[in-house]
Amino acid sequence: MHWLRRLFRKEQSEKQLDAELRFHIERQVSDYVAKGLVPQEARRRAQLDFGGLEPIKQETRESRRGHLLETLFQDLRYASRMLRKNLGFTIAAAITLALGIGANTAIFSIVNASILRPLPYKDSARIVSLSTHTAMYPTFSLGLSWIDFQQIRSQASSVEQSAAYDESEKTLTEKGSPAILSIANVSDGFFEELGANAQQGRLLTEQDSKPDQNHVIVLSDPLWRSRFGAEPSVLGRSVVLNKETYTIVGVASRGFDFPEKSEAWLPLSLSPADQQNHIFFMLQVLAKLRPGQKIEKLKAELDTIAQRTMKDVPALSAGYSFSSVPLLEDRVGDTRSAYLILLGAATLVLLISCANLASLLLARGSGRQREMALRAALGASRSRLLRQGLVESCLLALIGGGLGVFLAAEGVQLFRAIAPANTPRLNEISIDSSLLWSSLLTSLVAGILFGLVPARRAARMDPNDALKEGSGTNLGAARSTRQSSLGDALVTVEVALAFVLLVGSALMTLTVSRLLHQNPGFRTDHLLTFDLPQPPFDQSGDLSAQAKKQSEQFKGIVEKIRLVPGVSAVTASDHGVLSGMTMMHGGLKIDGAIPPSSKEERHASARYVYPSYFQILGIPLVRGREFTERDSGDAQGVVLVNEAMAREYWGTIEVLGKRISMSTDDKGKPVWDEVIGVVADAREIDLRDVPSPVYFLSILQGGNGSVHLLVRTLTDPDALEAAISREIWSAYPDQPITHVATLSRTISKSIGNERLRSILLVVFAGIGFALALVGLYGVISYSVARRVQEIGIRMALGASPPSVLVMVLRQGLVPVAFGIVFGALAAFGLGRLIASQLYGVKPTDPATFLGATALVLIVACLACLIPARRAMRVDPMVALRYE
């Protein structure tokens, strides 16, 4: 390791090298003197023989190992000194790179964690999720029936394992306040297929599905810890869920959460009637393909099963099919395209920051020509100069990259904090170490790439020219033209990319504002909403008696809530407002209906509502009356329709007294309900929907067991939540209460994804735009600085300051204008890609394009103005004296 030692004894070895070489020369001199030359001539000859002392020293140093390391230290020291000396440049370049790397790393972390990384289940890549499609509801993906599930299990040879589950919410009533749990009811084979283990007790088995043994429950790790104090003694204890008692048999291992956010698992046990019902499309089915088996094989087998069903079951005679989607795709859903847009935007930011870095380095490289020339003249070899330049830009890149990784880590934290709760795989999102390294590597590559051009230029330069050139006028003119055209090209690229980002973010922001500010057709303030799940009817008992009892209890609850101070009115519907849930009906019998306008089967959504629903939601009643408490039980069946329904089926809104039938009685005769009112169209199911036909039935005359309450409050609705649940539980201690929310919160949640995307896009566009402007400013002010003499001469020859201003502005705005044109073309072409994410605005919205153009032009003018003013103030005398 003596080279290492020498590294630290450098000074001494330098002295020795010098002495050794000087000795050589001295000996040569004395030899020449001995041959009879006069001392002066002898010295001259000897030195001529020897050649340049410095280059030989350099080559001798380089012949030793450890030399590379040694000079690397030197280069690093030198580079950090240079970076410190030009602090402004260093900060600008590092921040430029940090923003590009940071934005990219953060978004890539998010994308990687949510749509690229395999799901954390055993052989998750082979698991597919199945669904049913029928002619009656062509636009819906339905679950599978038990019959189909069993057929697939027994007949699809490409499937190794399969399991079914459905999700529900149940209220846990135990000592303390009741809690609402997300429950999955799972068939046998569920845990095996996903590779789940128990950390306490056991998971569910086939035995647990038997009707008399199915009251067992497996807890999730978070539930076990929060509710049961992580005590192993919970095994064997019983808990009450929706008034039924279950025995705890196990706790799933930490981190197992399928379906997402499940808190406990129960055995799936369907009634014999449900098992036999071929249109009971309620099961989610996961099928795991055999190793090496293609999904196409499964699709073919599913088609065969569907064909047979269509032949055997008259109700499902046409358009019956199954679809299979890889589990990851199913989980990620349409977030995928949104994420890809964000990834694209982050990439644009990275490209802009690279272009910016390149123009910064380029400008600085030419500013340092004299320094480089001087070093070359003093004996620095070309390779050394090249390496020096590279070391400097790599150091810069690493600083920027490190800063970028820090930004990315913060950004990911921020994303997790503000992302909507329904973002897929939200808690799996983090920066992973491999990504971290690849980010640093990316910045290093950027440093080498963008450091190489100026460094090579510096190394290739002839020191004679550069030194003679002085401050850079005549001789440098050709080179500086070339450089400024490269700078202009970089500005064009930056502006074009920033323009695309601006247009994208503007479109997304418009989407959010359209969604937020469009009239939903109902009042959204001061409304507290929640669900009151009802136990299913006992099919063997007297159904109408049970319905009557439930409706009585329901009236009782409504009365209780009315008494809570701060509540002004109460109503209810079967499905939540803006839940996106609705019951669709085709094949309605309509009294006096006009023929359909298209060949497709007509559909209408049904909603069961409680009296004063429309009054409380503020949906105008256009004709007739709304339900009252007398529209209950055995009274004449009544129905309200919205305007869209009236126009679709009757072509007019004068439809009072018309009749609709959606069911038949025991003898097969249709049961008719009479239209008693028409209401205005409202977007109560989904804000994005265009109004579609909806009819309303009295929840007191039927309903489907699901009850969603809407409470109009006089004060802050959130504050009343506790009081209302206390009041309900005081009379009905085991009544589950779920999905408590205020309507305004539901609305902002329902556009949470759009809002998040638009925020991120705006941030990216802002960064990209700012970087492009900094780049433009840098290029212009650099060129003004180089042209001080030229401008001075022009002014001495009579050019007026305004004409100088115009000249500088024109020089700056030409590449900007090109950038806008290219950017507009690109944005126009890319518009298709984001069309699916937009609402109420076209991807080619002319106002958006014009606005972006105006913004870029105005701000670009401002960026040019600062250096242009400097150019106007040039004093010809001072500028010329410079020469």
Next chain:
Amino acid sequence: MAQEKSEFLKGTLDMLVLKIVALGPIHGYAISQRIQQISKEFFQVPQGSLYPALHRLEDRGWLSADWRESETGRDAKFYTLTRKGRKQLETELVYWERLSDAVALILRTAE
């Protein structure tokens, strides 16, 4: 002149230097004089090659160096062949002989 360095020449120079140093401790100037004399002025060893070569050989442990008084009374850096260096010299000589034999054979046979 310093630019005319092929790999072959470089190897040859190393061998010649080792051979000269093998005769006894010697400094750089004397080495260049000796090579010039013995080769009857055929080899002009450029300083730009000699000193890098000396330092490279020292770096590899084939030569050792110390400062001692020279014939003129000034201190000079004297190089001595190490044991490792002697082995290297033998290897190179054997290789050189085989190489020149082979070249000579080819030249003779090809006539």
